[in-house]
Amino acid sequence: MFKVLVIIPAYNEELSIQHVIREIKSHMSSVDILVINDGSTDNTEAVVKEEGTKVLSMPFNVGIGGTMQTGYIYARDNGYDVAVQMDADGQHAAADLPKLLSRVEENDLVIGSRFLEQTSYRAPLMRKVGIRFFSLLVSLVTKQRFTDTTSGFRAAGRKVIELYADYYPMDYPEVESIVYLTNRKCKLVEVKAEMRQREAGKSSITPFKSAYYMIKVTLSVLISAVRFKEVKSLP
Amino acid sequence: MINIYLLSILFSVLFLIVILELVRRRKLKEQYSLLWILMGILLLIISLNVRLIEKLAFWLHIEYAPALLFLFGLLFCFVFILHLTLVVTKLSEQVLRLTQELTILKGKESILHERDH
Known part of the structure; x- marks a missing residue:
C-alpha cells in the first residue's frame, strides 16, 4: 500500500470544503488530506481544522499555481508516493479516487476526464469550446490524445511530485503542466471522471479573465513545446 | 555664457x-x-562632441540628426525596462519559493506547539 496525499487548494471555500473532506474520508479512509489555504478571507482554515484535517495557510493569496506547488513540495518532503489534487468546490467526486489511484502505478500522471466517455457533466458553450480547443492544442503538441486538459482532478506519482515541486506554472497551470511532463518523458493517462456543477462559491474564471486565460495558456503551451532546455529552477 | x-x-x-x-x-x-x-x-x-551625432546621422541617411538621439533614448529605455522585468520575474519566483517554505515550516511548528501543550 503506498502513501497517498490528497491536496486541496482552497481560496474562500468555507461553504463547500467540509463536505469535500467528509466525502473523501468516507470513500478512502487510508489517505492523508492536506488543505492549502491560499490566503482566504473567510473561515476556510477554521472549518478545515474543525474536521481534524491538516491545513497549511499561505500568508497571502499567491494564486493557484503557487498554492498547488506548495502541496507538491510538502508531498515530496514527506515521502508520499502519490499526490492527488482535487478542487475544494466539490466538483470532483471522491468516488472516482480509487479509479485514479489504480492507474497511477503504471503511469506518472492520471487525469480525471469529463469527456473521455459520456458523463453527466454539462458545461456552458463557451467553456466547452475552450476546453476542446486546449485539448486539441495539447494533443497536437504532445502527439498524444487528451480530452480534458483543463481538469484539475489528477493523481501524480513520485516522479511527477518531484518534477512539480521543482517547477509548476503559476496561473492557469493545468494545461501547461501536462506539456511540461510530456517534455520530461512522463507517462500520462486519462480516466473517466464525473464532475458536478459547483456546490457553493463562484468559479475563479470570470468572463472578464477568459480572454487573458486563452492567450496566456496558448502562449505557454506553445513555448513549453519548443522549450528543450531544462527550466531553470531555484536552488 | x-x-x-x-x-x-x-x-x-x-x-x-x-x-x-x-x-x-x-x-x-x-x-x-x-x-x-x-x-x-x-x-x-x-x-x-556634437558633430558625432551629425556624422552618424549622415551615415545612416537620417536627415534630421536629433531624431537619432530620440531613437537612442527610446531604445535605451526599452532595454532597461526589459532588464527590469527580468529582475521582477526572478524576484517574484524567489518570493513565491520563500512563501511556500514559510507556509510549510509554519505548519510544522504548529504541530510541535500542539504536542508541547
Missing part, C-alpha cells in the same frame, strides 16, 4: 556623479548601475 552645449555637458557629468554616489551609498546595486553608467558616459561623449 550659458548655452545648450555647456548645459548638456554639465547635466551628463552631474548624472554620472549622482549614479556613482548612489552606488557608493549602496542605494543602487552595482549590477543595476552598469546600464545607467553606460548611458551617462554616452550622454557625456555626445555632449562633448
